[in-house]
Amino acid sequence: MVADATAIDGVRVFTGDGLTEPQRVCVEGERIVTDGTPDVTVDGVGKVLLPGLIDSHMHTLGRGDLADLARWGVTTGLDMAAWPLSFVTDMRAQAGVAQILSATTPAVGPGGNHAKMPGFPADGIVTTPKEAYAFVERRVADGADYIKIVTEAAPPRGMDQATVKAIVDAAHERNLLVVAHSITTGAFRVAVEAGVDISTHAPLDAVLDDETVARMRDAGMVSSPTLTMMRGIADARAGAGLRYGYARDTVTKFHEAGIRLLVGTDANSAPGVPFAPKHGASMHDEFELMVGAGLTPVEVLRSATTLTAQTFALADRGEIAPGRRADLLLIDGDPTTDITTTRKIHGIWLAGERIR
Known part of the structure; x- marks a missing residue:
């Protein structure tokens, strides 16, 4: 099954050091891409996107x-x-x-x-x-x-x-x-x-x-x-x-x-x-x-x-960047200030396919 091309709009992205300003993250197939034409758009406003x-x-x-x-x-x-x-x-x-x-x-x-x-x-x-x-x-x-x-x-x-x-x-x-x-x-x-x-x-x-x-x-x-x-x-x-x-x-x-x-x-x-x-x-x-x-x-x-x-030299994951595997976790709230909000899961993607 080929995953839908997805855009997550207005989401802050965890970089490893903190959060970006709100932006669009695009996924095509199993990978994160720089840009694209989405089949599905997800509202990420007020949410945080973590690598899987x-x-x-x-x-x-x-x-x-x-x-x-x-x-x-x-x-x-x-x-x-x-x-x-x-x-x-x-x-x-x-x-x-x-x-x-x-x-x-x-x-x-x-x-x-x-x-x-x-x-x-x-x-x-x-x-x-x-x-x-x-x-x-x-x-x-x-x-x-x-x-x-x-x-x-x-x-x-x-x-x-x-x-x-x-x-x-x-x-x-x-x-x-x-x-x-x-x-x-x-x-x-x-x-x-x-x-x-x-x-x-x-x-x-x-x-x-x-x-x-x-x-x-x-x-x-x-x-x-x-x-x-x-x-x-x-x-x-x-x-x-x-x-x-x-x-x-x-x-x-x-x-x-x-x-x-x-x-x-x-x-x-x-x-x-x-x-x-x-x-x-x-x-x-x-x-x-x-x-x-x-x-x-x-x-x-x-x-x-x-x-x-x-x-562990897992070069294809652990970071949200173009070319990386689209393993993603979308959270309601800001886990960089309150770690308990990682439990407030809004979406999960495995290799570009949404499972939750």
Whole structure:
């Protein structure tokens, strides 16, 4: 189905730094264009047009999850663990819903919680540096968009430092980014020492120390803190000494240090998990939590669009400009001053086709 040529008139456009004056935005086919003759004109007066949102950490178990993302303006999801490859291939090909990228199978230690998940692939369990290189080669063969590592437990449950470092080195040789799952301060230190590119989650056992934060800053590491998930885990395991405030205050330190922050939710629909953020809706929860950690609304919106696109080299999206993919979110109100208005959705376009 070919999407109608569309003009959105009188709308202010989010640029990554703020809003433009009211203007016309034209869409033909799947792309934003400089000008055109529209089949459909949309009144954008008093509204704000955002690039489609990008969730930098989510999981999918099926098309329904991707449809839920799209209904809330999340037009791209970065899946951080999925298998088998046939399932990932099928999800990548879904039309009319959010697009995904995927790490495919993550690297985990032999005795950690992830390795005990029902059906977890044996080829994702890595115990030595030699196995690390073979693991990365398998992910390259799968067409993984980036590499995911779980850095939670020390041996014999988790991977040792040398093995984590070997995965990072092998991935970088293949020009792949490495994302590390870390929810404790010790896991962060393992990830930093190994030279990962992106940390996902934020620690619940303590606020991350100044030295580790400085090392992350100096190395150019990026953080996707998933505060929605951290709050959910802390609430679910209140008696285990885990505190959401540690995660929030760590994000505040990241922000003050100038570490790039991305918006991610860890949205999932898996049975038996400690907390399952809702696909799409949780993105807007995350916005509010990141503002609560000290980011401005403009910074949060940038972290959900342009910065994530830049970090993951998604050159065709994350910005409203001619030639970019027409993934668009039309909002009633001004989310640059009140982040809660991102929930006031007036229109959503996926590759030029209006779905809401």
